[in-house]
Amino acid sequence: MALEDSTFSSRPESLSLPVPEKGEEPVQEAKEDAPPTGVFNVSEELGHVVTTETSTPPQPSTNNNMSFQDKMAAREAQANQHRKKLQGVGQERGKFGWARSKRKRQRYVEKNGRCNVQHGNMRETYRYLTDIFTTLVDLNWRCSLFVFVMAYAVTWLFFGAIWYLIAYCRGDLDHLEDETWTPCVNNVNGFISAFLFSIETETTIGYGHRVITDQCPVGTMLLLLQAILGSMVNAFMVGCMFVKISQPNKRAETLVFSRNAVISLRDDKLCLMFRVGDLRSSHIVGANMRAKLIKSKQTQEGEFIPLDQTDISVGFETGDDRLFLVSPLVISHEIDSRSPFWDMSQTQLEKEDFEIVVILEGMVEATGMTCQARSSYLAEEVLWGHRFSPMMSLAEGFFDVDYGAFHHTFEVDTPSCSARELALAAARREAHLYWSISSRLDEEKWEGPNLTEQSRKPTDSESVSEKKEGDGPTFIVGGVTDTQDQSVVGEQNGSITTDQSESEA
Template sequence: MALENSIFPSRPDSLSLPVEEKVESEEVEVATEVTASTGVFNVSEELGHVVTTETTSSLPNSAPVKRSFQSKLAEREANANQHRKKTQGTEKERGRFGWARTRRKRQRYVEKNGRCNVQHGNMRETYRYLTDIFTTLVDLNWRCSLFVFVMAYAVTWLFFGAIWYLIAYCRGDLDHLEDETWTPCVNNVNGFISAFLFSIETETTIGYGHRVITDQCPVGTMLLLLQAILGSMVNAFMVGCMFVKISQPNKRAETLVFSKHAVISPRDDKLCLMFRVGDLRSSHIVGANIRAKLIKSKQTQEGEFIPLDQTDISVGFETGDDRLFLVSPLVISHEIDAHSPFWDMSQAQLEKEDFEIVVILEGMVEATGMTCQARSSYLAEELLWGHRFSPMMSLAEGFFDIDYGAFHHTFEVDTPSCSARELSLAAARLDAHLYWSISSRLDEEPTLANQAAKQPDSGSANSKGGEPTFIVGEMTDIQEQSGLGELNGSVATDQSESEA
């Protein structure tokens, strides 16, 4: 520990072992004498901060403390942990000169519920919203949509009601209300309220029969046709907007769930990044497709800074594994290979990184045929190294039972803390070691055969009439000269075969 190294630079080995009570008291006295003169400070690398405690300059000798050095050190670390819990409101990290500073929490690019945390400002070409008024009305929130829906009908009714009142006023129908010989433009219109009611009856085609237009008013006839046409257009437009807004697949995405955490663990001897996705409804998503993006700022070799740079994370596009049959929850896996942005990232480096992984699930809603998109994201601190998702499927009587209570559960597995690159290099070294060890053994066999072939008088004693003799398991000089010997060097023939 740091305290032991600072107080006892040359302490004996007996301090780390249990000793007698007398020795313990002597050690405590020595420690208190040193701390009385220099002050006690405990630097814990695990805690990440310095805890300073001042002590009195003298310790009464009448009450000796009978505690070991390790117990006292453990007590100080416990006090430091309590102090850490009190000041754990903000995460601390070391600055350039060792000063503690507050670590800024990363702002999400995409929220966990799929909402993109982006606001557009200083837009000068706002007229473009009016060119696509239908989409603009559909994109409005429900409060604004209902307000526009009510005002669209109210304004048209008031507008045409005012025109009907103006026609009656200009023709003098209001001055001949009691004259039975006078033929008005619209019967029983005696004020603005009655004209407004007639406008509502005309546009909604209610037709109560009390207020009707007469054939003595050609201007009224033209206005009636115009209001009927415009009223039909308003009905179609507003009803269409409300229908599209109600049937939007955004609410369907609420039943598509993603796991709270992503995990990194081995799968088939390869380090993989995995997360889980599921569908809570019985109606399926047709043609479901999954993709992932890495959101991280970077600086190019030319010095250009790119904020929130997007990099594709392969989740099976080359093999077709990104096309899902989402009947039961699935674990989506990204193999960390040489093309992965996590190729050089280890567990220690992961804790220091600042990035965000955005996952997007797209598909067609089976009930409505509309395209649905569900989104979620994972920050660097939401990646669990050395974890795996718990199983949640069991076989019941005639069907498969899915326990969504274990959807977000994970458990720890044995996972190396090094990066995928280091794992690949270690595996390559192991394969190379096995290869060279086998080949070296094969090379030893021809050397043994050559030594046996060079033994003196091995071939002359057995030769008859100058004929070459082949010995089992050995090589002759004739074979060495002709170059017919193999690398393993063993020739097994018969006398009859050599003569033949």
């Protein structure tokens, strides 16, 4: 009974509660055995005992007949019910009472690199027409194919209609059976034949059935005009399609980033790290890595800056941002005094709301065009105290890279404090070590057998006798003179100075 009524201040993590036998009803017994105040709720998730204050009425003393195992099982069931209630308090409820998950932070850049920004209320749309080539290249494939087909079809129809109009105005359609009549274009007897002649002229096919004659100067001018405009349309549209097909955006699909970023120690310094790799055998020439911190802030003047961009150094000063991306690399950002994560600890990281955008730029070796791959990491995607698993092994004659472990991480011992606190602790240790070593050296220096005998200061009688016996100056070990010049000489000679004032006396 004394064991049952005792208070348990803590519970070890390895404590396992016995399961009640069949036929028993621990939940009903818990209702009967509810203590008045200070109920101990044992939580499996927290690993310790949580005390809650309740206002249940006192129960009769017959509950003391329950065994200790039954009481612990009842308290465990009550703790589970209390935990479920706490989980449901902070969640929103839907239409039918289902709990809604917490809304995730809106990404500025998606994981696939697409920027989640849409431009609206733009009144200067004419600027798109001034750069029509880039506008056509930026269109999606459906619109690009539509523009490509319509560009040729409209020009063919336009010049076909003009050829038909010329034949109609000259009367060529009225003299189709007259062999003595010389038409502008042979074998043009309607709009369809004029349209086919327009196609042959613009595409330079030249079947030879429909031919322009020398009796139509207007047709000759129109033929030159259509040939020139047709070449321009052909060059423009084929160029747009070629650039769109060979865009380096598709090359960025084979540049992959790790699913999570990690924070752990490297050379006794906290570092933010993520992994990047290239799936193709053709390399990215001149690969360069950049990183940005996207976070809203408020200035000292009260100005609110949404989605403020702060640069995160990944080795710009040392040249580590220039990559030789042959195998997957781990990009590291050292959290120092210039880093935006200088004051961020593990607990603060769980409360922060930010986004890290990483950008990899380089030149495609096959085409010579510059490509850019992007990704981002939210605050909940940054794992504190983790490290990336190794994925490279030495095979027979080559290095084998296992991309199955590209996103794998494992936990390592990492302090949960911020980089500032870690640096201060290291500085204190170094200062304590420095002063302890210097103090020991001073003790050994001044407590030596020879120096202790010499450092004994003579009495007044001894100094007077020495003055009488010797004519030279008196040497005093460790003495301090009054003038500044004598103190400097004493420091240079190992704190052994000459008392000139007594010698002159």
